[in-house]
Each structure stands twice: as C-alpha cells, then as structure tokens.
Amino acid sequence: MGKIIPIDVLGECGHPSPFKANYPKFFTDDNGVVRLVHTLDYAPGASADDIEYFQRAGARERLFFRPEETTVGIVTCGGLCPGLNGVIRAATFCAVEGYGVKKVLGFRYGYQGLAEDETYPPLELIPDEIDEIHEKGGTVLKSSRGPQDSGRMAETLRRRGVNVLIVIGGDGTLRGARDLQAELKARGLPIAVVCVPKTIDNDIGVIERSFGFETAVQQASEVITRAHAEAKSIRHGVGLVKLMGRESGWIAASASVANSNVNFCLIPEVPFGLEGPGCFFEHLRRRLESKDHAVVVVAEGAGQDLMAAAGGEDRSGNRRLADIGPFLKDRAEAWFRRAGVEVNIKYFDPSYAIRSTPANAADSEYCLRLGYNAVHAGMAGKTGLVLGLHNDRLVHLPIALTAERKLVDPQGWLWQMVLQATRQPVCMLGKAGPSPAAPQNH
C-alpha cells in the first residue's frame, strides 16, 4: 500500500475551484493519484508497503483560498536562468485568467524587495502587459543574492495582503523559504509558500531536470563548437571552455556528450591531478602530439582541491570558488613551457552569455507547467513545498527533501557516455592518486 510523502497545508479547502466549469475532468486528487519515489528498481523481497509516493501536482477541485479575495505574490532570487520570465508569466496568467484572483504582485530585487518593501514597492503584474516577456532572457522582476530577515518579509506579506507567495530560486533561496514558512506559521499568518526550484546546474536532489538546464546545455554546446574551431586552427591549439557547475558537472558532462568534439571533460565529482605522470597535462600533451588540437571542458567547481582556497562566501551563502579557468590556463602554459612543447590555449568563459538567453522550446513548455502548477498548489493551501519533475511527472516535494545535492555519478550512464565520447582516461590522478569515487545510487 505504500506511503505518500506528506505536504503541509494551511487548512481545509472550503472553496470550489472556478476552473471546474471549464475543465470538468482535469482535477488531480491528493490521495488518488500519486507517484512513487526512490523505489523504481526491482528489489527482491521488497513489499509493496515499502514503496514511497509523491503527491502529484495539478489543479485541485477545492481550494483553501477564495479566488476573488486572493493576492498572489511572485519573487525571483539569485542568478539568472533561462525561463525565469516564463514562470512569472505562467503564474500570472494562471492566477488572473484561470482563477480570477484579485491581484498578482511582483516583488522586485529578490528577497530584498520583500524585506525593503517601502524602498522597492512591488509591481502589479497584468497579463496583457507581460504577454511576451517569456521571449526574453533575464527576469522582469529583477533579482538579488542573499538572505533577508524573515520577520520583515512576513510583515510585508501581511501588509500587502498576500495569500500565496511563489518563490523562484536556488538552494539558498529554498532555505530562506523554509525559514519564511516557519516565521509565517509562528505568526499565525495563513500564507502559502510555494517554491519553483531554479538551478541552471541541475543539481537539486530528487528533481529530474530543472528548468533552463537544457537551454544551457544547448548554448554550451554551441560555444564548444567555436572552441573546437579555434583549437583546430593553430598548432597545438587548445580550446578551453569553463561552464557552470559549482558542485556538480551536469552541464559540462551533458554538453560534452551532446557536442562530441570534446576531448577532456573535468567535473567536481571526478578528481584529477595536473602535473604528475598519468595526470591531465600528460594526457593533454599526448593528444596534442597525435592530433594537434584538443577541446577541454571544465565545470567551474572542478579541481577546487588543486587551488588554494579562495575563502569566504558570497551574499547567497555560497562558498566562494577559486577560478579554475584561468588557473588551468596558466598552469598548463607553464607546464608546457617547461616541457618545451608549444601550446596555444584559447579560453572561453561564456557563463553570463549562457544564463541570460531565453528558454528553448522544451524549457518554455516546462516553465509554463511550473508556473501554472505553483498557483494550483498555492490556491489549495499547500505550503512549504517545491515543484519538481520526478520520473517524468510533476510532483510536490517537501522543501527539506530537496536539500541534498544531485551529483553526476562516476559509475552512471552519463559519465560512461562522457568517457566514451571523449575517450579520456577513466582516471587522471597519477599513480599515487586515490581510485575514482565510489558508486553513487543514481
């Protein structure tokens, strides 16, 4: 019979949904239709009782909030990601056109706008005025980094009469949403906090694919094509491309597989050495001597152990990384100089140019779905939840479940594809190095 992972609710749903008239059979039931989690694999001896399920996202037949009295707020936090405007637009359309809510407020500059409401008053979002924002990159609500005081944010929501707050942001933002939910509860304010997870790195636990990721991989692949052209046009040419991925190598690995012109892919999950025998530079040299050029893709979080710690954290509380791109370039140039071997490295750092593009079709579709379902969840009084695609369906996850980061499994199919597409060595740690990371459950 299994177990459905529960989602917090503000109270009983006493109001009929106005969607009912138009879409009679579209409602999703909290209990009737759910999804299992973690337990896809055949487990001899397992009982059906052990299976865990997620609650499925979707419009509910009965609502906690009375639409015509409801105000929805939206806020975007952290760095850019393709599709932000698509989520904003979809949530606004669903709330106004679908439910007929009273008002949709767009808080500006991320949590800062929620905390400093007098300085940065919110915009009212009107469907007709934002009808084409999804065709542009960036976020019309603007963003900022870093946490803000939960009390001040709660106070703004109360004063502005917000009933449902849709928060679009990454893991720091989700932590902030959890604190805010707690604060609201402590104050007895029945305000729903619904999160749309945003990570261009695609590394939020449990969630199959985050919006903007496929667009980023497409853009990254196009940059790799250019790096390939540079590398092939000079003797011992190296096209070195740094891609996003602070803790995980999803973009780097996927783009390397998609492009198929990459010779070395370096990611945080797979340690490597630079200068010793059996290490990266030796393999790079061999490649240059046999093929005259190489394309190297490195995730920004790769090889952090090789550099002196940069120290500190940024305003979002993210560990500040040392910059692996210029570091690799300098070290390689020095190593090849000592070895008396010519090398010509062209360095590409396309991160801003990638993250500021509009969403491609697949992500646009996904963003529309996320925006609509965030409003559906909020209108039903669900709170403290994250929307996510899991086994190809959209589900409700408790915020806490998404805290774990999703990593590229060095034993999994993606890294296997990378090794086959690049033909790079399984291990570039040299003789004394440790063996590759242990398999992860992926």
Place this chain on the structure above:
Amino acid sequence: MGKIIPIDVLGECGHPSPFKANYPKFFTDDNGVVRLVHTLDYAPGASADDIEYFQRAGARERLFFRPEETTVGIVTCGGLCPGLNGVIRAATFCAVEGYGVKKVLGFRYGYQGLAEDETYPPLELIPDEIDEIHEKGGTVLKSSRGPQDSGRMAETLRRRGVNVLIVIGGDGTLRGARDLQAELKARGLPIAVVCVPKTIDNDIGVIERSFGFETAVQQASEVITRAHAEAKSIRHGVGLVKLMGRESGWIAASASVANSNVNFCLIPEVPFGLEGPGCFFEHLRRRLESKDHAVVVVAEGAGQDLMAAAGGEDRSGNRRLADIGPFLKDRAEAWFRRAGVEVNIKYFDPSYAIRSTPANAADSEYCLRLGYNAVHAGMAGKTGLVLGLHNDRLVHLPIALTAERKLVDPQGWLWQMVLQATRQPVCMLGKAGPSPAAPQNH
C-alpha cells in the same frame, strides 16, 4: 516480487567484453537492475508481485559475439528525423572503438539496400570518416520507404557476414524487423536484430520520448513565431501552421505550449467541427473580431473525418491522409466570404524544413546513448528488441510492445496546458457533436 518482461536472446554469452579492462564497474546486469512499467501509480491493494519491470539497457559483461569476428550492419528507413546521423555515428564508434569489431557496414536506401544488395552494395563505416556527420541533418545512409522481402534481406545479411543488424525506423520498419527476426530464426541464422525507434511524431507506445522530437518542437515553435508576425501585420490575419503528427498531436501540442502565441491547436485526438454554431470558424471569427489576428496550429492528421478519404496507402503502408492544411484554408476563406467578414490567411507548411535539421543538444545526447546501447544489446546476443526511454531510463522492449500508438490524452496535463495557453474552447464540435474523447490511460 514482480516480473521482468523478457527479451529474446540468440544463445549463451560465452565471451568476455573487451570494455572490461577500461570501465570495470560499468556493466549492467540482465536481472539485477531493471525497471518497472505501467505501475507507477499508487494502487491500493496492489501486491509487489504485480509489478512489471523492463530490462535495463547497458553494456553487458559477457557477450554472445566475439568482437574481433563480428560485423555490425546499420540501416535507416522511412522519413527523416533530426538525429539519424548521430545514431549511425554513435553505433559505429561503439562497435569499432569500444568493442574492436571487424567491420561496420552501412546499408543504403533503407530496407531496399538490404534486399537489393548487388545493386546497392553497403558502405564500410570508418569512425574517422564519419566523425562529424552528426552535425548535419538527414542520413548519410540514405533511406527509402516500404517493406522488402524478408528472405532476400536475410540472405544479404548471411552473405555479408553480418552478426548484428541495427535498424533505425518507425512503426512500419519495426514490423519489418519483426518479420526479419522470424525469418532469421527460421533459417537458423544467429543474427541479432536491434531496433532504434524513430518517430518525429513521438507516438511510439511505452516510449517516453523519441529522438528528434524535441528538435522538431523547437523548430516548430520558431515557425509559429513567424506565423504570429504575419498574422499581426494585416487585418484579420490568420497564421495557419500545419505540423507533423499523423495519428497524434504531440508536436502540435508541445509547440503550442512552448510558443504561447497560439490561439487554436487542432490535433487528431480531439475532434472538432468547422462550420456550425459552436464550431471552429465561429470561434476563429470571434477571435479576429476581438483581437484582429489569430495563430492556428494544426497537426497533419487532425480533422481527417471532415475530409473525403484520400484513400490508399503509401509505400510504407501508412494510410494516405488528405491534406488538412489547404483544406482548412480553403474552407475558412469560403466561410468568411459567405459571412461577409474579411480574413487573410497565411499558410505555413514547414514539415520538410523541420525534419531535415540537425539534432539539438538534448537529442544529440540521446542519439549517442541510443547508438551505444544498440551495439551493447546486439553484442550480448539480444534480438527482436527496441530501445526506449521509459521513466527517464533506457530499457529493452520487445518489438511487439511498441506496436500500440501513444496518443495525447485530452484529459492529461499536456492538453490541459494547451487549453490554458491557447484559451481555446474545450469543445468545438457544436451542439450536435459528440462529447470529447474519453480519458486515456496516460
């Protein structure tokens, strides 16, 4: 503890895989790692014994064929689809670079090249020579439509010494592969037939997403943007876009959601009337009178009941469809003329331009994966199987299981999104029309 859906094998796997040395932990076990099917949903009272699983795709530790004596054949059949060259390239690389097989033969012109081998001798595929083919649309092996005699094809495979045949094609092609497998079995020829399903329409049963589909949706979305520009630039302008989708509206529906500028989406799964009260033209007129323009997307298989049957079948045995695009345009122009209302219809038929593009990044990655895993399956002596993505993992499916077509469910999330994005009426059948299709299990 449930049941694994079996896959035919040619015999016992007596040879160690040469992948072993390099990738010690990458092998997938036939029994140990599998996936469940059909039974994701929470079913009170269900027993774990009822759960069905698919065999997972991947490299096997022991092989049926001795690599250095193995010849792999590849053939592409039917219409174009983004990614064909990617699958050809990946399978060739896996066979030659991964396993060190003796030879890879590319049969030309689809099954015709297999049947008329003397007229159209195959090409030998060499990794270095095909290294960049995935960057181009089309298929370097060329294609053809229609079935060929199984006996002649079996004879070609025998004479050319082919051990593993990789067939890339749609449902007609898969039926042909099943016949060929039977013929080979009847002749006692131990030749593996492994299918990579190709359908730009995305409508092969059980399979989550077929390669080339996302690229097609992206391209379709861009055409819709242009139709939107045309429609908005003239009085009562209508941008009418016919998209692929003979039996199912996946491309039309996904592109309509992704683009968000579509006002009416017409697909085979949802019947509609044209001229009566409550039918399409009346709604179109209302839209023109209030907004001055409209964008209409129609899947090629939509509204077939409205036209006199075109009759007959094409060479692949596909039912010949009447052409809904010009039909709709003519009928609409006549109806509006009679109604005394101006209408200016710009008709777009981008099908060839869509299907001949190179794969985007997501499809490129998928094609690489399909090509590699087709060789893995064949080398392990598996036969009569289709590779497919199911619940986000790659599995082996018996050919028979894929015969059922996958349709857009008028009750499912995608059509719900279409209705919300377009704001078109749920039903455009008029008063006398039947109610919308019953819900489907999707």
Place this chain on the structure above:
Amino acid sequence: MGKIIPIDVLGECGHPSPFKANYPKFFTDDNGVVRLVHTLDYAPGASADDIEYFQRAGARERLFFRPEETTVGIVTCGGLCPGLNGVIRAATFCAVEGYGVKKVLGFRYGYQGLAEDETYPPLELIPDEIDEIHEKGGTVLKSSRGPQDSGRMAETLRRRGVNVLIVIGGDGTLRGARDLQAELKARGLPIAVVCVPKTIDNDIGVIERSFGFETAVQQASEVITRAHAEAKSIRHGVGLVKLMGRESGWIAASASVANSNVNFCLIPEVPFGLEGPGCFFEHLRRRLESKDHAVVVVAEGAGQDLMAAAGGEDRSGNRRLADIGPFLKDRAEAWFRRAGVEVNIKYFDPSYAIRSTPANAADSEYCLRLGYNAVHAGMAGKTGLVLGLHNDRLVHLPIALTAERKLVDPQGWLWQMVLQATRQPVCMLGKAGPSPAAPQNH
C-alpha cells in the same frame, strides 16, 4: 562641373534645427556634398560636366517645419519585409527625441488606414512604448495591399494636421506616393512625402541594396541547407526551393552563391526550357545519375513563359504569377516517370517564413539609418523623394527615378558566380532556343 539631380522642396527653410546644439558639425549641405550617379566607369573622352550627382541624405541645418508644431505620420504598405519595425522605430525616435516634434501618428493597414481614417484611426507612437519593436518581425502598424483614393488620403492628412508623411512600401506604393504628392500640391497643402523603399526582392532601380534583403538571403540559405539534407537522404533526391523574386532573381542568385550547395538556380532574367534536349530536365537527370541528388532553387518569377498565364493582377496592381514551384515539381515527376528514371522531389516554399523574420544586424543598422534620414528629409521640407543607398552612401532620389526595375545581369559578376558555384550550364534552352539575354548595363 556636372549636375545635381534636383529634389522637390515645399519652400524655404526658415527654422534652425534643434539638433544644432548637440551635434555641431553633423549637418549635410544640399549643394556642398553630393554624389555622382551612373558615371562611375572610366569613359574616355568624357567631360566632368557630364557627371550626374545625387543629393546626399542627412540632417539639414535649417528646417522647413518648426519642430514643436510638426506632426509626423508613418504608414507601411504591401507585403512583409524584415526591418519594417526598425524603420518605424527609428523615425519615431528621430522625430520625438531628436527634433522634439509635437506628435508621431502611425496610420494602420497601409493606405487603407489613410483613406478610411474614421474606421481605422491612427495610433500615437511613443518612443518608450515601441522601444523593442525592432526585435520582432512584421509591422506594428499592420499593412494592406492596393491603391486608395488620393483625395481621401490628402484629406486625412490635412484633418490630422500631418506635416511629414513617411511612406514605407514597394513600387506600387511609390506610385501611390507620387499621386498623393501631386494631390497635396494641387490642394496647396504643404505636406512632405518621404518614401523609404521596401522590396525584399532588392529590385528597385538605382538603389544598391534594399533593407531586409540580406536577412532574406540569410534565411533562404538556411532553407537551402535543409533542402540539401533532404535531397542527400534518398535516391535521386531533389530539394526544390522556391524563393521570392517576382521579376528578378536577386534572392535566388545570392542565396545560391552564399550556400554553395545549389546545383541549379532558375531566375526570371535567364530563360530555360524544361523537356527538350539540352533543357533543364535533361541536365537534372544527368546530375542525379552521377551524384544521386540535386538542389534546385527557383525564383517565383522564373519560367513564367512556360506556364499558361494565370491572368489578372492582385490588389497592389502586381501581375499575378502562375506558381512555378508546384508546376516544376509536377512536370519533373511526369518527365522522369516517362523516362523511367526514379525521382524524389521535396518541395520547399519558405516565403512567408523568410519575410516575417526580424532584421539581421546589417539590416537593423540600415533601417535605423533610413528611419532617421527620412525624418531629416521631411523636416527640411523635401518631398516626393525616395531614400536609397547608392555607391555605399545614402542619397535622395526623385520617386520617378526608382520606377525602373533592377535586374540580375546574366553577364554580370553575380550570375557569373552563380554559374561557377552551381556549375550549371550557361544555357538550358535546348538547340532551338534563343541565345541568353543580351548584356545589361550593370
């Protein structure tokens, strides 16, 4: 020392330009800075007195209209062309931000909006509201085809207080502008009519390059790449692409040279036969038999002599053409059937998809320049003129001078490049056919 081709003026320029304060040296003098025309080539025995010059476009130091009392009108006529919105935007910005005019009115639906002003009142164009329109295809003012009564248009201009009318359109539109200018003169209305010539076909006489043309060639080239992929993927595959070009083959010829995958380019300027010996189908057959595929580009106006006249004219007074695309496809299929030779033709008709794209960078720059200089000319009271690029500089041309069509010269460098890039025969008229067209002065 030569002669400057005169441009009509409404009267003396009595007002200082408000541009003066900011851009002290930017003004262009009517007499001091001009350009020569027709006489670039070395002509032994020629006198400097024979040289003709055009008046150079640019801001004038003294204006006919007092800016703060001036109303500028803009209208777009005829079919779409990349860059229309760019010209509208640039003219509005120049008028409002540069000169500080009272108002800019956008007349809708082409000349129809000017004639039926009560039914279709104009929009006021505000810089902030139209700041991003150049990023979209189409025209925000909408368009229509066909002439309207000059008297009604003159009356609208008078009633709306328009002082400068900027007309963006093709040759029919320019004829209408000339009539309107005459009408305004007859009524004694001092209203300037300034034309920005629009022809995606690039065939307005004297003018080097019209806006939108390069974008169209880029788009056409991309379609040819797809036709090439289709053609190469089937036996005796032919990718047949119909491109714009009613009277001239500029797009077809330029795209054929730019793409370099075209084997036959058919344009109106170069006659060809289809079925006889030495005619097109025979050459096509030879190509298929040696290379197995071919790409054919045909301008819409090519081979009109081969078809029965379609008869009549469209609303713009353009001769109605028979559709060469399907005609060629049908005839070729019949001819090859009779010859017992397989042929598989994939037909592409991308015209709407090409003309509705946004302008590329080169055209965007050009449109900005055209829009600004149209206002400059109008503010100085110049009327009955067309702006055009001539010998790489922007000049004022009397409308009458642009009536002659610019054709591709079969003896000129462009067609020479086409012959070399395609390697098609110089003549495909068969034995009995006439010789190629006589050289034209180009």
Place this chain on the structure above:
Amino acid sequence: MGKIIPIDVLGECGHPSPFKANYPKFFTDDNGVVRLVHTLDYAPGASADDIEYFQRAGARERLFFRPEETTVGIVTCGGLCPGLNGVIRAATFCAVEGYGVKKVLGFRYGYQGLAEDETYPPLELIPDEIDEIHEKGGTVLKSSRGPQDSGRMAETLRRRGVNVLIVIGGDGTLRGARDLQAELKARGLPIAVVCVPKTIDNDIGVIERSFGFETAVQQASEVITRAHAEAKSIRHGVGLVKLMGRESGWIAASASVANSNVNFCLIPEVPFGLEGPGCFFEHLRRRLESKDHAVVVVAEGAGQDLMAAAGGEDRSGNRRLADIGPFLKDRAEAWFRRAGVEVNIKYFDPSYAIRSTPANAADSEYCLRLGYNAVHAGMAGKTGLVLGLHNDRLVHLPIALTAERKLVDPQGWLWQMVLQATRQPVCMLGKAGPSPAAPQNH
C-alpha cells in the same frame, strides 16, 4: 581622362583562358573597365583628368600562366575571421574546376609553413574533399602569427613549383607579402603574390568592407542582447561588453547601432575620461539612477591612453594593448564604491566566440567572390596586389595603398547614428579635456 592606378604584372599574357569556351562574355578588360577612387564627391572646378580609377577584378581573357602547368599555393595568417575556409574553398574550386590547374597546395600554419616547409609540408587541396569546409569556422590550413624570412619562403615556393601564391591575412601579413614579392623579383622568380585582406576589425584603408565583418557584427549584436538581459535583471546592473577593434571601433559602433540597446559605446577614435566631472562614470551613474541599468560596449583599443602602456609587441608586430575590459570594470567598481552607489557589472568578453563562427550569407557570398577573383588575378600574372570592395565593386589595389588604416570618423554618419541610438554625450572628456577629433575625410 583620368588615371588608372597600375598593378604589377609578371609579363605578357600569352595563353588563352580555358574559361573562354564556357563563359564567352565574362572577361574583364584591364583598361576598358575600371573604377574611380577617392573622387566620388562633387568638386567644383575639378577636371575629369584628375579622377583616379582602380582596375576592376575579374577573369582575364588571356593568362600569364598555362593552367595545366600551374601550381597554386594558399596560406592563411594571423587570427581567425569568419569566412577563411570560404576563401580557401573558392580559390581551390576556381583553380581546379575553372582553370584545370595542375595542383593546389595548402601551406599550413601561416607563413611558418612556408618558411619551414620540411617540418610542415603542405596539403594538396582537392575540391571533393573540401566541399563543405565553408560551413565551419576557423581555417583548415591553420594559422600562425608573425613574420618569417622572405628568402626561405621564396625558396619553398621555388622548390614546390608554386606559380601563384594566395595570401590571406591582415596588415602584418600584407607587409610580409610585399617583402616576399620583392624577394621573388630579386631572385627572378615569376611567381604571382595575390592578397585577400583579412581584418575582422574592418579597418583596412580604401576597402569598403572586409570579409567576416558583418558576421562579427551580427554575433556581437547577439551578445549585446544577452548583456542587456543581465543588466536589466539586477539593481544598477551594467552589461559591459568588450568587442574587437584594436585601432578602430567599427564592430563596436556597428553593433551598437544594429542592436539599439546600447547606452554607451567607447571606441579608440573618440577619447573619453573616466572619473572627473563630465566624464564617463558620471554619465553612467546618471543613467543607472534614472533607468536602473546600462549597456556599455567598448572596443578593445578604446581608452588606451587611460592605462599604463602594456608595452611590447606580439609576434605579428602588433602593439600589445592593455586590457580595457577588466580595467574599466575595476575602475568603475572602485569609483561607485567611493561614491556610495551600488553597481553590479557583468562583463562579457566574446572575442574568440565571435571570430570562430562560420560566415553568414553575405560574407559567404563575398568570400566566394574573393577566392575566385584571387585566382583570376594570379593566372593573369598580376602580383603584389590586394583584392577589395570599393564603391560596391571588386578591384585590384596595390599593396601599398592598403597600409593606411580606416577609422570611424567622429563626424561621419556611423558615429552620428551611434550618438543618436545610444543618446550618449558627444563628449565625455570633462571640462579640461580636448575637443573631439577633427573631421576625417570619410
């Protein structure tokens, strides 16, 4: 009747052109068809005798070299530029398919391959093998920087039997070509040296537009769009884009006009101050305080006077520039910090990603034309010349004439358009600064 600027020839043209049979009327005469230069403007009192003309490029009826005994060499030098492969391909096709020469040799690694011929032997270029290279960025011949010994290069040409050498490169390369021509003359070697000028910066004197420039502007414009999205998505956001342009601001200025989202464009031709009153930062601050974001485009050679000299020269003899991009970013951040005003600068450095793209359609067409005409000139024994577009026609220029750099004229129409599109101040030098540069003859 004026004067034709002479081009060196190796001797009398004693051989008929094999083009004759196919293209009877296509030949261009040295004397009959020429173009004038510098003297387009109306000059009262001027005599026709004062007009100077350029020799027109094109196939000649009689050749200096007998095609079947001729070897053509090609070499590419310096940094990448879109279209290099197009020129290589076109020259090879013209020589082999058009003239039927004996052989085409591609020297690798620029002049280094010519000087070190034993180490880097040339490739033979075969039309069928290079048929699709123009679809890729980079150069298949690879490149290198810096001069090489003329004597060694002459010796290689002699030993390899090269008769016509086509040199594709920038101003350093052209200087080298002049030295090589002198060396060949001194040695009595009748070898033609024909140059195709390559400068993505578009700043070679006399030449209207260099290949690759329009592609670069298009790419730059797309990056600016992304910088705009970044800037608009954060408080006081600045998108800072460094573009190519060592001595001249053509790319920066053209892209700023084409994109229309740029607020400040900084180029080498227009000096500016940073920190004082009336200087750049003050204007930037005003912009941020009124609009909350800004887009800044800076050419790499702008503001060099503001930085301590980086000193030295690179291998091509180009003055080494200090890096204005990071300099501007650092100084701006410090200045705003001192001013107590928030600023968030996103820095884009897309140079490698721009120059490594394939040519767009307009440049592809131009490259085809350049490659063909370079061979035409060489076969006719012309030497020491540069091909260039001048007043929209292709002409032969003596190398010496191209030494002067072409600059953006602060009084010309392009900079005028930049000022109007950006609305930036004419002068950002502060009170004590010098006045803007004097007008240049452009």
